[in-house]
Amino acid sequence: MSLPSSTRRPAHGAVGARRAATGLAALLILGLACVSKPPAPRPATVRVEVVRGAAGMPEIPAAPLYAVVDMRRPGGAGADPDLLLHATRRAARRHFGSLSQDVPVGLVVLGEGLGETCGDPALIEDPPLSTGPELGTRLNRFAAEPPASLAAALELVSARLAGEAGDGAPARVLVFSTLGSHCPRDVCAPAQRLVAQGAQLDWVVLGDVPAPECLAQLRAPLADGGVHAAVLPQPPAEVAFRVEPRGGHPGYHRGDAYVPAALEGRSGGPALQVAPGLVEVRISLETPLNLWPVRLSPDRETRIRVLDFPTLGLQRSFVETEPEGWPWFVPRRFR
Amino acid sequence: MKRAWVGGLLGAWLLVGAVVPADARSARCESWSGELEGPPTSLDPDPFRSHWAVRRARELAAMAEELESRSRSLAAPLWRHAACLDPRRRDFAARARAATPAKVYRPPVLEVDHGHEFAVEADLAAPLHLKSRAGEAPLPTPPIVFASLRRAEVHLRDASFEEVLRWVSHGRSFLPAGRTSERGVQMGVRLEVLGATASLALGDEPGARAHLAAALAANPGLELDPASVSPKVIGLLAKVRGREEARR
Numbered sequence: 001m002s003l004p005s006s007t008r009r010p011a012h013g014a015v016g017a018r019r020a021a022t023g024l025a026a027l028l029i030l031g032l033a034c035v036s037k038p039p040a041p042r043p044a045t046v047r048v049e050v051v052r053g054a055a056g057m058p059e060i061p062a063a064p065l066y067a068v069v070d071m072r073r074p075g076g077a078g079a080d081p082d083l084l085l086h087a088t089r090r091a092a093r094r095h096f097g098s099l100s101q102d103v104p105v106g107l108v109v110l111g112e113g114l115g116e117t118c119g120d121p122a123l124i125e126d127p128p129l130s131t132g133p134e135l136g137t138r139l140n141r142f143a144a145e146p147p148a149s150l151a152a153a154l155e156l157v158s159a160r161l162a163g164e165a166g167d168g169a170p171a172r173v174l175v176f177s178t179l180g181s182h183c184p185r186d187v188c189a190p191a192q193r194l195v196a197q198g199a200q201l202d203w204v205v206l207g208d209v210p211a212p213e214c215l216a217q218l219r220a221p222l223a224d225g226g227v228h229a230a231v232l233p234q235p236p237a238e239v240a241f242r243v244e245p246r247g248g249h250p251g252y253h254r255g256d257a258y259v260p261a262a263l264e265g266r267s268g269g270p271a272l273q274v275a276p277g278l279v280e281v282r283i284s285l286e287t288p289l290n291l292w293p294v295r296l297s298p299d300r301e302t303r304i305r306v307l308d309f310p311t312l313g314l315q316r317s318f319v320e321t322e323p324e325g326w327p328w329f330v331p332r333r334f335r
Numbered sequence: 336m337k338r339a340w341v342g343g344l345l346g347a348w349l350l351v352g353a354v355v356p357a358d359a360r361s362a363r364c365e366s367w368s369g370e371l372e373g374p375p376t377s378l379d380p381d382p383f384r385s386h387w388a389v390r391r392a393r394e395l396a397a398m399a400e401e402l403e404s405r406s407r408s409l410a411a412p413l414w415r416h417a418a419c420l421d422p423r424r425r426d427f428a429a430r431a432r433a434a435t436p437a438k439v440y441r442p443p444v445l446e447v448d449h450g451h452e453f454a455v456e457a458d459l460a461a462p463l464h465l466k467s468r469a470g471e472a473p474l475p476t477p478p479i480v481f482a483s484l485r486r487a488e489v490h491l492r493d494a495s496f497e498e499v500l501r502w503v504s505h506g507r508s509f510l511p512a513g514r515t516s517e518r519g520v521q522m523g524v525r526l527e528v529l530g531a532t533a534s535l536a537l538g539d540e541p542g543a544r545a546h547l548a549a550a551l552a553a554n555p556g557l558e559l560d561p562a563s564v565s566p567k568v569i570g571l572l573a574k575v576r577g578r579e580e581a582r583r
Contacts, residue, residue: 097455112479144482170406200406201437215437220408233369
């Protein structure tokens with residue numbers, strides 16, 4: 001059974017007309033859409049990173065000098081003990097005489113006075129009060145100090161340095177000795193402690209007694225705070241930068257809607273979306289850095305990395321556009 | 336093609352080996368606070384990181400140079416780190432080795448007839464010129480003798496007579512026997528007079544006599560100043576002198 005042709009034809013014609021109308025409407029909408037909304041511009045992104053060096057060394061105050069003079073007659077066979085003792089005193093005196101008046105000097109003397117051989121010495125001169133030339137003339141007077149141990153003398157200086165205000169003044173410790181066998185206490189541990197405190201250790205040894213091997217092995221660590229804090233790089237600060245469009249890209253001359261005015265961002269912050277083309281990037285460092293020309297490509301991130309080392313008076317910028325900047329990471333199909 | 340690659344790699348490896356010392360290549364740097372992760376070295380393939388390492392090493396070297404005049408201990412870690420960041424700079428590695436925090440100097444001791452014993456010298460390793468003590472020339476008086484004399488005088492003023500006697504005995508023991516200088520003899524006599532004074536104060540007249548006899552043996556013409564020495568000691572000295580002369 002089939003339907004009458006009269007009923008089928010109009011029906012068929014109506015469907016066709018409806019389809020045609022729908023198609024026209026769609027075309028119309030599409031056309032309107034094309035007219036009222038031009039294709040969205042594809043922005044480029046800019047990201048700036050600033051890596052800085054150290055700010056520079058602070059003013060370092062005059063370093064105090066702590067002298068340990070061992071005025072004990074060396075025991076044992078070998079060289080003339082009186083001669084060595086005399087030479088030790090002379091070495092100390094001639095160096096004290098060479099010191100500038102503004103160098104504060106502290107003095108510990110291991111003498112030949114009455115007392116225990118391995119007792120605790122005393123700091124007989126305080127750094128702020130005494131100077132080298134003046135101490136050199138008075139050195140012989142201190143020969144009657146008790147015959148304490150060298151290790152105890154270094155410990156005394158170390159304790160003194162630890163108690164001083166942390167102004168970062170690096171101390172110098174100077175030992176004059178024959179390294180006699182008066183008190184066989186280990187000097188390595190206190191010497192290591194002094195070095196860890198930033199002190200420089202100079203040993204003037206008279207005679208043939210070998211110096212403790214550990215002295216050559218001492219290594220100075222990087223101290224927390226003090227002078228060493230100044231050698232660390234400055235933390236990455238937020239540096240303002242400005243992207244300014246410059247001529248050369250046709251879009252700017254035609255006055256397109258997406259042509260922006262200059263845009264501002266901050267280093268280390270989110271990437272800035274700007275119109276592609278030639279731009280100038282101005283980075284507000286202490287010595288302003290202007291990068292021109294920088295070509296920004298649509299849909300790509302341009303990363304500007306800046307090295308700023310104020311102590312060297314040096315800046316250097318690296319402009320890399322993804323993915324060209326890292327060709328070894330780019331899949332073949334993007335090339 | 337493959338051969339060219341291998342040859343190129345081998346050439347590059349040999350070039351790096353020639354320029355960079357082996358110890359520097361094997362050393363692993365530790366990142367200091369605030370530095371780039373790793374940290375990179377001057378051999379890093381990323382030009383940014385490699386430039387950073389070169390600049391950072393130069394910056395550290397400049398600061399180490401400044402610090403070293405004050406303290407080698409403060410400069411040493413900076414030199415080490417700079418050498419690690421830029422292994423191509425052999426001079427940084429050499430400075431790192433030289434900046435040892437503890438140094439030992441051994442100035443040679445030279446005995447000369449016409450020396451510069453009181454010369455001022457900042458160089459700790461410079462030779463020391465001491466006056467020749469060869470032959471029968473008097474020996475310099477050890478400073479402990481003078482220091483003991485000072486201590487004995489102080490104790491006498493404080494009326495600590497036992498302490499005076501201890502320091503007199505201690506100081507006397509350091510006088511060089513037979514080769515005492517003129518100054519040493521004077522100090523020895525003063526020590527004996529102090530010993531006699533302290534002994535008399537303690538009621539030990541035989542002890543005081545012994546001290547004064549030793550003083551006269553060193554200086555037979557000894558005269559004591561009545562303004563500074565007790566009359567008892569002066570009287571006892573006269574008696575001892577008389578006995579000594581009678582004995583001769």
